[in-house]
Amino acid sequence: MTVLDVRDVTKVYGQGGTAVHALRGVSLAVERGDYLAIMGASGSGKSTLMNILGCLDVPTGGQYLLDGTDVGTLDDRRLAILRNRRIGFVFQSFNLIPRMSALANVELPLAYGGVKAADRRQRALAALDQVGLADRVDHEPNELSGGQQQRVAVARALVTAPALLLADEPTGNLDTRSTTDVLHVLDRLSASGRTIVLITHEDDVARHAKRVIRLVDGRIVEDRRTAPVDGPPPGLVGLR
Secondary structure, three states, X not given: OEEEEEEEEEEEEOOHXXXXXXXXXXXXXXXXXXXXXXXXXXXXXXXXXXXXXXXXXOXXXXXXXEOOEEHHHOOHHHHHHHHHHHXXXXXXXXXXXXXXXXXHHHHHHHHHOOOOHHHHHHHHHHHHHHOOOOOOOOOOHHHOOHHHHXXXXXXXXXOOOOOEEEEEXXXXXXXXXXXXXXXXXXXXXXXXXXXXXXEOOOHHHHOOOOEEEEEEOOEEEEEEEOOOOOOOOHHXXXXX
């Protein structure tokens, strides 16, 4: 099943002679269980594409379907519901709430979605266990390393069982050891069938994906598959 279906999407900022064409007819389809890395230099359009895929911005032209839903037909309220239920976000800066435990941070999307407290706790505990932090549930962000904070953020993204996990430079603020830990978590999630789109400018990070797309000046100039959708990404080789 196709989770992401992007059809001839354009994005233009401004008008006339000062208009900036950030995306110039981008089309791509991402199947359930795929692990896609989107790469590109500054100004290539990768951040604009990420914002559109995450329903944080709307295209100027073209069509975008997320898990079969035409995003362009939704009003603001339904768009917010779609983001909460179908997309799990992981950002470079973690975006955890200080003075709240790891467990409480992971519960937040469920609280916004109206899930009852007992169910929230059970699902949040399961998500933290999935990223290897079952022993850190009561720790606040300032009591965790950068890699552990990012794994909490991954658990928070997973807890709603989204159709898509969207990670924007998730290792950008991490040291080498923490980067390895977070990428191994993403590898395991991919192996379990999660659909992941990863925004990165680092070849070593993109190497963990099953498919790599490269943008230049708002266009896809490379679309390369490195592993089948139902196979393990290269990063799983030798993983313990």
